[in-house]
Every structure is written in structure tokens, then in C-alpha cells.
Amino acid sequence: MTLEWILFFALAAIAVLSALGMLRSRNAVHAAMYLVANFAVVALFYLLLNAPFIAMVQVTVYAGAIMVLFVFVIMLLGAERLSDESQALPLQGYLAWTAGGIVALTLVLVVYQSITTGQAPLPTTAVPADFGSPAAIGQLMYGQATPENPLSYVLPFEVTSLLLLVGMIGAVVLTRDALTRGREKR
Amino acid sequence: MLPGIPTYAYVGLSAVLFAMGVIGVLTRRNAITIFMSIELMLNSANLVFVAYARQYASMNGQVFVFFVMVVAAAEVAIGLALIVAIFRSKRSIDVDALRQLQG
Numbered sequence: 001m002t003l004e005w006i007l008f009f010a011l012a013a014i015a016v017l018s019a020l021g022m023l024r025s026r027n028a029v030h031a032a033m034y035l036v037a038n039f040a041v042v043a044l045f046y047l048l049l050n051a052p053f054i055a056m057v058q059v060t061v062y063a064g065a066i067m068v069l070f071v072f073v074i075m076l077l078g079a080e081r082l083s084d085e086s087q088a089l090p091l092q093g094y095l096a097w098t099a100g101g102i103v104a105l106t107l108v109l110v111v112y113q114s115i116t117t118g119q120a121p122l123p124t125t126a127v128p129a130d131f132g133s134p135a136a137i138g139q140l141m142y143g144q145a146t147p148e149n150p151l152s153y154v155l156p157f158e159v160t161s162l163l164l165l166v167g168m169i170g171a172v173v174l175t176r177d178a179l180t181r182g183r184e185k186r
Numbered sequence: 187m188l189p190g191i192p193t194y195a196y197v198g199l200s201a202v203l204f205a206m207g208v209i210g211v212l213t214r215r216n217a218i219t220i221f222m223s224i225e226l227m228l229n230s231a232n233l234v235f236v237a238y239a240r241q242y243a244s245m246n247g248q249v250f251v252f253f254v255m256v257v258a259a260a261e262v263a264i265g266l267a268l269i270v271a272i273f274r275s276k277r278s279i280d281v282d283a284l285r286q287l288q289g
Contacts, residue, residue, distance in 0.1 A: 016199075016206070022219075039229065046233075048191075049196070054248050054251050058255075066225065069262055069263070070221070097213055104206075107205050136245060137248060140249060141249055160256045164259070167261075170263075171267040
């Protein structure tokens with residue numbers, strides 16, 4: 001076993017164990033911390049895959065902003081120790097674990113089969129030194145469409161800003177509505 | 187880049203993480219934990235995008251990861267606002283507590 005495989009398996013083990021910890025922990029704050037660890041390890045994988053810009057966005061947006069929002073809402077609701085044991089159907093927990101196990105088994109089998117039949121992997125090729133850098137991604141997203149690169153992402157980028165605007169307004173309206181309804185009751 | 191690691195290793199890791207996200211959505215009843223499991227699934231999809239962007243030496247996959255992250259951010263903002271609104275009316279974020287439509 002080479003050094004590279006040892007590094008890969010160590011990082012993969014941290015990723016899988018932190019995901020498992022998120023699934024198993026009863027305290028929502030602990031689950032959020034496990035998820036931050038998982039996102040950080042995935043950011044390391046992005047760095048190893050020549051995607052430094054995506055790795056930085058992963059750390060700032062996912063592990064930073066999104067998880068802060070999660071922890072903020074957990075603290076706001078005092079929801080870190082809400083019971084998680086209700087059962088709407090008989091044997092609901094066992095049914096859910098069986099269905100999830102079937103999905104997991106199917107996914108692993110499909111990946112394993114495509115590896116052994118040799119459909120998935122191509123030999124990895126060399127990439128230029130600035131592959132995945134912020135400048136190169138910016139050139140790709142905002143640059144003119146060229147014959148060798150026929151896609152231009154200017155319009156999708158603008159639509160993205162509209163999506164974020166709608167999301168922001170939606171969040172404000174949803175929480176404001178709940179506030180005013182609470183005041184009417186009093 | 188780790189030269190000795192083929193792309194299918196990343197695809198296998200991503201499949202495992204995605205399956206754990208599915209199990210989380212199915213087994214947990216706490217709405218916030220379900221949301222975190224959805225984030226885990228989106229993240230595993232991103233990992234495959236980046237792995238194949240490296241495989242084919244094309245940055246279009248990385249641009250798609252960027253868009254997936256934007257959608258995830260918008261989804262979290264709306265979803266957590268919904269959870270706050272539900273908590274204020276029900277005093278609970280257990281998804282089994284939402285059964286007004288049950289006849």
C-alpha cells in the first residue's frame with residue numbers, strides 16, 4: 001500500500017465516521033459539529049483534486065455560513081435536545097433502516113460493478129498549473145463562449161442572483177408572518 | 187493531486203456518504219437533522235462533480251459545484267425559516283407532529 005492510499009483512506013475514514021456521528025448523535029449541536037468536520041475533510045479532498053477555489057468556497061460557504069445558520073436556528077429554538085423517538089407507524093424505525101440499507105447496498109453494488117467491469121475509470125491526465133484557480137474559473141464563467149469551450153455561464157450566473165434574492169425575501173416573509181401571528185394571539 | 191488514486195475511489199466514497207444521507211433522512215424525525223442529512227447528500231454529489239472535473243481535465247464540473255452550492259444556500263435559508271415558523275405554531279420540530287392533512 002502506497003503513501004497516497006494511506007492518506008486517502010485516513011481522510012475517507014474521518015469523513016465517513018463524522019457522517020456516522022451526525023446520524024447517531026441525539027444532540028443537534030453535536031450533529032452540526034460532526035457535519036462541519038465532514039465538510040472540512042471534503043474540502044481537503046477538493047484540494048487534492050486540483051480545485052482550490054471550490055475548496056475555499058466549501059470552507060467559507062458550507063462549513064462557515066450554512067453551518068452557522070444551522071447552529072443559530074438550533075440555539076434560537078432551544079431544539080438541541082428535542083425528543084427524536086416518535087413513531088407514527090408500528091415498526092417505523094426498523095422499516096426506515098431496512099429501506100435505507102437497501103439504498104446503500106444498491107449504490108455500493110452499482111459502483112463496485114462499474115469498477116470491476118471497467119466502465120467508470122479513465123486514466124487520469126495531467127492538468128495545467130492554474131486548473132481550478134479563481135482566475136481560471138472566473139474566465140470560464142464570465143468569458144466569451146469559444147469553439148473549444150462552447151458554454152458560457154453568464155446567464156445562469158444572473159439567474160442564480162435572482163434565486164438568492166427570492167430565497168432572502170422568502171425567509172424574511174416566512175419568519176415575519178410567524179411573528180405577527182404570535183402577536184395577534186396575545 | 188494524489189497521482190496514485192483513481193477516480194473510482196472518490197466515486198465510492200461519495201456513494202457511501204450519499205447512502206448515509208439517505209439513511210439519515212429516513213430514520214431521523216428531527217427536522218433540523220433531516221436538513222443536515224440533505225446537505226450531506228448534496229455534498230457527496232459535489233465530490234463526484236469535482237472528481238470527474240479532474241478526470242476529464244475540464245473545469246465545467248467545478249462551475250456546476252458552484253451552482254449547486256448556491257442552490258443549497260437558498261434551500262437552507264428557506265428551509266430553516268420554515269422550521270422556525272413550524273416551531274412557533276407547534277412548539278416542536280418533529281416531522282411526525284405535522285399531520286393536519288391526515289383524515
